[in-house]
Amino acid sequence: MIPIQTEKRTLLTVFTEATLEHVLIKDIDRLGIRGYTICDARGKGSRGVRDATWDESKNIRIEIICARPQAETLLAHLQERYYSNYAMVACLSEVEVLRPGKF
Amino acid sequence: MIPIQTEKRTLLTVFTEATLEHVLIKDIDRLGIRGYTICDARGKGSRGVRDATWDESKNIRIEIICARPQAETLLAHLQERYYSNYAMVACLSEVEVLRPGKF
Amino acid sequence: MIPIQTEKRTLLTVFTEATLEHVLIKDIDRLGIRGYTICDARGKGSRGVRDATWDESKNIRIEIICARPQAETLLAHLQERYYSNYAMVACLSEVEVLRPGKF
Amino acid sequence: MNSIDPVILFFLFGLVAGLLRSELKLPSALYDSLSIFLLLAIGLKGGQGLATQPLGPLLPQLLAVVVLGVVQTLIAFGALRAIFRFDRPNAAATAAHYGSVSVATFAVAAAWLSSRSIDVEPQMAILLAVMEIPAILVGIVLARGVSKDTDWRSLGHEAFLGKGVTLLLGGMAIGWAAGPEGLQPIKIMYFDLFKAVLALFLLEMGLIVSRQVDELKRRGLSLIAFGLAMPLLSACLGLGTGMMLGFSVGGMTMLATLAASASYIAVPAAMRIAVPEANPAVSLAGSLGVTFPFNILAGIPLYHWMATQLTGATP
Amino acid sequence: MNSIDPVILFFLFGLVAGLLRSELKLPSALYDSLSIFLLLAIGLKGGQGLATQPLGPLLPQLLAVVVLGVVQTLIAFGALRAIFRFDRPNAAATAAHYGSVSVATFAVAAAWLSSRSIDVEPQMAILLAVMEIPAILVGIVLARGVSKDTDWRSLGHEAFLGKGVTLLLGGMAIGWAAGPEGLQPIKIMYFDLFKAVLALFLLEMGLIVSRQVDELKRRGLSLIAFGLAMPLLSACLGLGTGMMLGFSVGGMTMLATLAASASYIAVPAAMRIAVPEANPAVSLAGSLGVTFPFNILAGIPLYHWMATQLTGATP
């Protein structure tokens, strides 16, 4: 087998309130990011326990694989727009993908 | 406390259609990989929005911790077999584990 | 735009039995860790297939972003206390965050 | 003698279980399903009633309740700013909760009245749907003023096509088009099981309300005072409006209850997006932790008694 | 005069809400639960009917509907290749959808007939289960030819032990073993609530159908033409088969509806695995976006009218 050719991309993971889902999807689209994945979640942070027992306390977890600059732009946007008023945590990490043109 | 002894392994994360769950589990077993974790997900990619509102539009998110060569073999298999016909994205990253013999 | 200032933290991911959720949350709180995120999951490992079809076979997936030493302390605690008797796998990886004081 | 309504007992059970930190919780899909069911059933019932009467008199009523909603929101805002010293965003967001309505409270009132065979005008369901909305818009204007970058389109979308309003209006349309006869084959589920489903829903409401207690403790008495005074004031406005519109005792009781009730589903979701600086825990502690229990435990009988007094009817 | 069936109104409501991009959606666990309920209830009803009659005549009927399913799939494939210029995998996958059946359509027809007190042969439920399968196998052969590495074992497993077939057959076995008397204590849920549950299910179907519109626009008229022509043709084949088997007007209507209906659950899942090159959006836009609404809104009454004409019965 030929060794596979991977390329580095950045994975941005966002933990936040489920109410924001629609709004964040619009932001992502607007920034020209081409894909994302969302899971339902619950958790705890500086804004207290969010245990997903009803609408107001549901969290989501968004993952976005993209080029570093895009990830930074989105992260900066999140920080500026949402960090101070919403339960939100985000982090970046490095991943390897095939088909780099896709991200 | 003695500093803990971790060892490097590779984490392969796959985002894909829920319909493939059974098939992929068989592939994973056949390649001799000993563990995996699956979450339900939704998302968007080049094959459009998959919002999990009904069976056909459900996504899953599979995580597999294993040795780099195994991860590459599985990734190559996914690329060859599924990438062209299914909604599927996969990425590799590096993680540290205890009990390296397990993975 | 000013380049964003990120700092390195450690992400500890734990895959384990859903029955342990309450207990682990108490452990996390006791160690002074300030946040976590939990998703429902299913999977397979050395303790067999856990397919989430009923209470006993449900898994969860916990993510904790914190400083490396805290992550190591928690991981060591998990290893000592749970590894031998519970379905549990944990791994560490590196992530970048804004607001390092938060973690 | 009337024994306590089981629906209320379910609520109290959930409340106590929650306060004792029992491990009881309903799957969130069940909670969602129950609320979809209730909204549809309320809509169907109202629509079926409308099918048997002229729609003409509806228009002035719709106008009246819109005004009622707006006035309530403004009063609540004023009181929260002046008396309770809330900052602008929190006052606006909380006022929007109180200017809007609560479907669960409506459902309890409907069950309470029907178990006493007190008739209610069928259009109540449509008034319920309509009263959800104006407070949201007023609340946003109060928080932000009218500025160019308010995204009215998506706010309108949120307000008119949110889950609650859609289900109420859809249910009414179906009930109206099918009429009492057409609904016959599905009556057993949507009408006969209504109260039992409401009971289960209120069990979960009790659990949710129990989680507001911490926030209430943190806020002290002022939130409790507001959460009790506001519904009483609103109920009076509602009774007045109902009288003006020539409603029956049942209809007046219902409109008073609607006015007195505070939203905890549609409005929090909308305010979270539109007024991010407002802390949702505050509004919810008031609307869920104080006003909701007050209304279903004491308010409804009280409003009914007031309606009978006002109309001179024998209770 | 017959008012519109509320079941249809629920579907239209879902469709309109979806087209207006309302935020309404049912939790997916509710959707799953409703479909499990419907499949079980249909099976129970059929099984209970079978318990009161000899099983002998069933065999030729089973054979006939298997042939019917195979023929439909072949015709659909031929038409899609020759007239609609589909490539081989898409033609095969789409043909399999149309050669198979839709449980929701069956349920609507059952409700339609029962509200008009038209009797139906009880074995219809077993025919429904059996007709799900042959088209899947034919579709795969059409797409790939018969090759050595077809995994027939897991395909057979998928076809015979899929959720739908399991629930239908299991329900029938239970209904048959318990008989009408044995089912008495559970009748209120599985029979009396059937139509109300179906209504809720169709609300979600309306939402799902509304999401097919984009794909339909992209494909243009050809998919719409096929989605209307194919059920009409299949209905005729179904009517003929029903006549040949000596069915009543109700049975003929039902078999015509079954033939006319196109799968949107079992077949898409099987085709996705077995014929990866086929684009599922295409087949589903046809089967869900065109054929399903056509059948429940216009097809069923039409097939019933045709059945009465054919048998010379007075409608």
Added chain:
Amino acid sequence: MNSIDPVILFFLFGLVAGLLRSELKLPSALYDSLSIFLLLAIGLKGGQGLATQPLGPLLPQLLAVVVLGVVQTLIAFGALRAIFRFDRPNAAATAAHYGSVSVATFAVAAAWLSSRSIDVEPQMAILLAVMEIPAILVGIVLARGVSKDTDWRSLGHEAFLGKGVTLLLGGMAIGWAAGPEGLQPIKIMYFDLFKAVLALFLLEMGLIVSRQVDELKRRGLSLIAFGLAMPLLSACLGLGTGMMLGFSVGGMTMLATLAASASYIAVPAAMRIAVPEANPAVSLAGSLGVTFPFNILAGIPLYHWMATQLTGATP
């Protein structure tokens, strides 16, 4: 002649579907919802019965069943250690399962008795709730001895405020406070639909039981022997206790069934935390894979027959 109860048929259907590895599975939110419903309904029914009689005689009965639970656990532990050579933690955990009770088994017995119009003392639901608990505490002491670092507080919390006990006791309190008359408007759901909901629940139980087969094979005959012998012994203890307490035939049958039943919800969850070294697969294979099916298929009629023999009643 009595045909087989459909409730049992649903269980067998689930079992067969599971053994054939069908793709059938219920959404886990549905399974949770069904079990919440059953627990509430059992509680309501019992509470409503209690409302019509003095509560005085209850105390000795509660004491008696606590002793019964403790004795059963000790016997099971002794037998597992001495005869079946289990290690200490596994013996203790498994013994706790058998000393406790199974709500599903209780529900099947209730349905079995009611379909034969055999009366049962209403306090059975409270005995059910109480019998869940002592075995858990005894099991922990057997596994670990009484040590300083046992966290009795959180164990007590787990035992008394777990989902099952909360719902049973809450339901009873509601039923008792509302009384038969107050429950009238919600009766159709919680009482009339009980058996149909139980049937669906048992379908899932069948699927779950089918998954225990592998573990059973691995363990060989000893687990099967224990899983059959223990309920028989416990049933005798239960019959004796029932006789001593002056219960009717129905009450004796029920108490025998309760004693014979083994937990598979509350106890596994508690043991998993409190006795980590015990392998949950072992206890569950016994309690779910052997004892549960034995009890619902053969045990209940047997215990009823024994009760009639003991009391000299004509069956």
